Structure formats: C-alpha cells, structure tokens
Amino acid sequence: MVLSAKTGAAQAPDTASGDGVLRSGEIVAVEGWPGEWELMGPGPGPGVWTVESARLEDRVSAQAALSALQRLADAPHVRRGDLVMQSYPEQERAAVVGAVFRLGQWVAVKSYTLPDGRVWRTMDAVDRLEVVTPEQLTAAVRLEVARGTHRGRIVQAVVSSRAGQFRVVCRCAPGAGEICRDGRKVTWCPSLTSARDLWDWHVHQ
Ligand SMILES: [Zn+2]
Secondary structure (H helix, E strand, O other): OOOOOOOOOOOOOOOOOOOOOOOOOEEEEEEEOOOEEEEEEOOOOEEEEEEEEEEOOOOEEEEEHHHHHEOOOOOOOOOOOEEEEEEOOOOOOOOEEEEEEEEEEEEEEEEOOOOOOOEEEEEEEEEEEEEEOOOHHHHHHHHEEEEEEEEEEEEEOOOOOOOOOOOEOOOOOOOOOOOOOOOOOOOEOOHHEEEEEEHHHOOOO
C-alpha cells in the first residue's frame, strides 16, 4: 500500500485504507527498508520525508520518498509531541510524548516537567495512554476545600470513562483519601454541586 499526501482530508481511519495526511511523529514502514520509522518532518525538498528509525537508541536518520511510506495496520495512536495521560480517572498529571517504538507492544517515552523545572522521563505502554489537550487540563476542576480539621480537594477526572466526573478526597480518609458513601470504594459525583454535597456530608460526620 502506498500513501499519497492529501491536504484537507480527515484523519485516516484505523483501517489502513491508504489515503490520509501524514503527520510528523507517525510511525510507518518504508518500502524495502527493514524496521519501522518515525516521520520527523517533510523534506528536504518535495516528495521526501526525513525519517528516523523508531527505536529508543541508535536512531538512524534518513530521507525516504513519500511514495515508499506505508502506514502500519497497528500504528500507535500517540505520537511525538502529544500531551497524554494514563487512562485512569484518578490521574491528574499529563506528560509529553517523545520517542514511540515497539518493545513487544508499542511504548512511548514520556516527559513530565516537575514544578522545579527538572524533567522526569519515564516509559509507558501506549495502550495505557490517552491523548488530551492543554485546554482539557486547564478546564479540569481542582479545588482545595477545608472545614474545621478537614483538608481536602475536589478533583475532576480528565480521562477514562469517568472524564468530567468528580471525586472528593480528604486527608482524614484512609488510603488514597477518597470520601465514600454507601459503602462504595470510590464515590464519583456527576456534578460539582453533588461533589460539594458529598464534602458537606463528610465534614458533618
Ligand atoms: Zn475529612
């Protein structure tokens, strides 16, 4: 299957149907070359992409003809530069994707910038990652709440099937600090109002 560059087309579907806009960071095959390659950028010149071998170390840079680039049937859904979160509802921290490569399964190098400016790098299975936008992170509610001796937070989930829902935590609660009602392990609230109600219930126990 040979891909052609087409502007204005929608993002390619998961099926390797052929057409679709190629984007930097995608992992592709190059006809006649061994291994898998990351698209680093178009050029130099027309009809050519600069590619690097899709692995962690000893990456080789090369120029590949556009007509030789082949989309992978199981291409990873994240690419270099994506903002990602581990896909579980309690996750609050996002990281930026670096190299993506196959290590049995697809894995991504992720970088977190710590509050003091240092960068923390770690690796994660791509299956566990969800791409998010800076706007999603900014919009997520993170409220400090306090009443009497209770010190807590109301936190909105950004990813997973709980995205948009709220959990309430307090330092006085055991484990991860989640406040629960009705004997559930974690009580998720559908709205900020119901989360505040749960907090009020908690501080009046
Ligand atoms: Zn408490």
